[in-house]
Amino acid sequence: xxxxxxxxxxxxxxxxxxxxxxxxxxxxxxxxxxxxxxxxxxxxxxxxxxxxxxxxxxxxxxxxxxxxxxxxxxxxxxxxxxxxxxxxxxxxxxxxxxxxxxxxxxxxxxxxxxxxxxxxxxxxxxxxxxxxxxxxxxxxxxxxxxxxxxxxxxxxxxxxxxxxxxx
Numbered sequence: 001x002x003x004x005x006x007x008x009x010x011x012x013x014x015x016x017x018x019x020x021x022x023x024x025x026x027x028x029x030x031x032x033x034x035x036x037x038x039x040x041x042x043x044x045x046x047x048x049x050x051x052x053x054x055x056x057x058x059x060x061x062x063x064x065x066x067x068x069x070x071x072x073x074x075x076x077x078x079x080x081x082x083x084x085x086x087x088x089x090x091x092x093x094x095x096x097x098x099x100x101x102x103x104x105x106x107x108x109x110x111x112x113x114x115x116x117x118x119x120x121x122x123x124x125x126x127x128x129x130x131x132x133x134x135x136x137x138x139x140x141x142x143x144x145x146x147x148x149x150x151x152x153x154x155x156x157x158x159x160x161x162x163x164x165x166x167x
Contacts, residue, residue: 013077
C-alpha cells in the first residue's frame with residue numbers, strides 16, 4: 001500500500017518549486033490520483049521548458065537548472081518533511097531522469113528552496129489539502145501559497161472557500 005501522505009508531500013514539493021521558480025507558468029492542478037505510470041502529478045498547461053532564441057547560454061542554463069530543481073523538488077520536500085531517504089527516493093526515477101546531469105546540484109538547490117519556512121508551510125498546506133480533496137486546482141493552490149507567505153489570513157481563506165462553494 002502506498003503512503004498517500006508521502007505522495008501528497010512529493011507532489012506538493014514539485015508544485016511549490018514550479019510556482020516559485022516559474023511564476024508565469026500556468027499550473028493547472030496538483031493531484032494524488034494514481035495514473036498508469038505515476039502515483040500523482042503536477043499538471044501544467046504545457047509540459048516543456050521553453051527558452052527563447054534570444055536567450056544567452058547562461059540564461060538558458062539557468063532555465064534548465066530551474067527545471068531540474070523542479071524535477072528534484074518532490075524528493076527534497078519528502079526529506080524536509082522527515083521521510084527516510086529510501087522513502088523519499090521512491091518513485092523519483094523519472095524525476096531524476098528529467099534533471100539529467102544537473103541532478104546532484106539540482107537536489108541541493110531544491111533542498112535549499114523548499115527548506116525556506118514559507119515553502120515548508122506551503123508544501124504542508126498543499127499536501128494536507130491533497131489528502132482531503134485528491135486534486136487541488138490553480139486558484140486554490142495560489143491561495144494556499146498566499147497563506148504560507150502570510151499574505152492571506154485564515155478568515156480570508158474561509159471566505160474564499162465559501163465563494164467557491166457558491167460558484
